[in-house]
Amino acid sequence: RKEVEQDPGPFNVPEGATVAFNCTYSNSASQSFFWYRQDCRKEPKLLMSVYSSGNEDGRFTAQLNRASQYISLLIRDSKLSDSATYLCVIPTSGTYKYIFGTGTRLKVLA
């Protein structure tokens, strides 16, 4: 099993829709979790960290489910500008070895 797994998509959704992605991880000792966004032919950039209690930033909500070993990202009221690849990142426990999932591609359609 890969350390970090994501559904590659693409997820094609209309503007205004709500969409959610999951990312599963294999190391139950993992402590830190992140979502990054990558636009086409650009570098990845931090979207948000994922806290144990869940966190929200505007239209974006990130949650952690330790029992089932996955994190999720929910995007409400999708905009055309949300079209990108969303990468989950989980450092190997006790290290700075940041492991990236392969990413989930989102296309928001007009």
Add this chain to the structure above:
Amino acid sequence: DAGVIQSPRHEVTEMGQEVTLRCKPISGHDYLFWYRQTMMRGLELLIYFNNNVPIDDSGMPEDRFSAKMPNASFSTLKIQPSEPRDSAVYFCASSATWDRGNTGELFFGEGSRLTVL
């Protein structure tokens, strides 16, 4: 503030040639990472350094790849000899130690797009 700076942005070379990619991390960051991104394999961690010392190079594909960090403001990734399967985007990223009140965010450079013919 200057971000992570990589050069060259694009490189086209012929099989067998030596390729050197360069990276200047954000000043004050003590971690530096080299990643390779391809459509098939996504973002793969090749190697990372802490205070200029290589910590984990288990992702380096083979002996043709080498990385150095001679000082806190410069790192190189070298491929010798290069092969067509090395064609990819190579990203450098830097980060600061989490216990200094930092969130652990990785800051990426714009990448070096390598094509080996």
